[in-house]
Amino acid sequence: MPEIRLDFRFSEINYELWGLSRYLDFMERYVPSLEVAEKERILSQVPNGSDNTPFLTFVFMNVDDFKDRIIPRLFRAPFIISLWSVFESGTYEITDYIRGKRNKDLELDDIRGDFLTRTKKYFKSVIQYQFCLDARAWEQLGDIACVRHVIAHANGRISSVNKKNQRRLNNIATKKIGITIEDDFLIIDQQFLRSSCEKVFSILNDLMHRVMTGFPEASYSEE
Numbered sequence: 001m002p003e004i005r006l007d008f009r010f011s012e013i014n015y016e017l018w019g020l021s022r023y024l025d026f027m028e029r030y031v032p033s034l035e036v037a038e039k040e041r042i043l044s045q046v047p048n049g050s051d052n053t054p055f056l057t058f059v060f061m062n063v064d065d066f067k068d069r070i071i072p073r074l075f076r077a078p079f080i081i082s083l084w085s086v087f088e089s090g091t092y093e094i095t096d097y098i099r100g101k102r103n104k105d106l107e108l109d110d111i112r113g114d115f116l117t118r119t120k121k122y123f124k125s126v127i128q129y130q131f132c133l134d135a136r137a138w139e140q141l142g143d144i145a146c147v148r149h150v151i152a153h154a155n156g157r158i159s160s161v162n163k164k165n166q167r168r169l170n171n172i173a174t175k176k177i178g179i180t181i182e183d184d185f186l187i188i189d190q191q192f193l194r195s196s197c198e199k200v201f202s203i204l205n206d207l208m209h210r211v212m213t214g215f216p217e218a219s220y221s222e223e
Contacts, residue, residue, distance in 0.1 A: 007217055009097070010208045013090040017201055020083060024197060027075060028190055034075075035067045042066070069182060076188040077151045080196065084148040087141075087200045088115055094207055095119075098127045101215050116141055132206065137199065143172050144196050147179060147186065156186040 042063050095108050106126050111118040116138065123131045133141075146168045154160035158169060158181055169186065172179050178192030 007212060009212055009217065010090075010093065013086070013093060013204060013208065016086045016090070017204065020079075020086060021197065021201070023082075024079060024193060027079065028193075031071060031075060035071060038066050039063045069185060069187060072187045072189065073156050073185060076190070076193055077156055077186070079193055080144065080148050080188065081152055083193075083196055083200055084144060087144075087204065090204045091119060091207075094204075094211055095122060095127060098129050098211060098215075102127055114145070116145060130210075132210075133203065137203070140195075140199050141203075142168075143175075143177070143179075144200070146172065147188070147192070150186055158184050158186060 092108060099107065104126055106122075108118055108122050111121050111126075113121070119131070120138075123129050146165060150156060150158065150161050150165060150169060158166055161169075169179075169181065173181050177195060178189035180187045180189070
């Protein structure tokens, strides 16, 4: 009988990546209709035949503000938190698997520093496994981590984070990668969500593939 390979290692990570990609597609398809509905709701409050120019100007400012600032803050920002959580938890699961295979006692949390610093040190010095990222990839992950931090800890308010993170965010905004700062708020465009997803997905998928092929599980043969 032919050999059957059933490998369910890291299946939860794969489901989480699948769920995030579907969620992002659904959200971005829904956002335009939400913008239209809110615009109609706001304009419905304008009295028929109104010729109050200052009032109408205020109304249209509210419509633009909703589309350009409120939607990105309340819909796109939380997605970055979920994406980073999947990246962290997935990395923990994979490193713990390698640690077990190589009989190492030191865990990732035993290393000092922020998550990316600890991950670099752990892969290089403890489990001695290649993370296979160039400087540009580490920079992209750092940008995602910084954006996630200001969302999670300051709800997107730039002035509520420390000066170091403020400088980092201002630097990110100059890269024109879908991040802007308006009226002290961090605004996230679909471009940043897509590129961040691609980076996180490619890193985790590459890592899972290399680990699963490098540490093969036993096969099952039907008789």
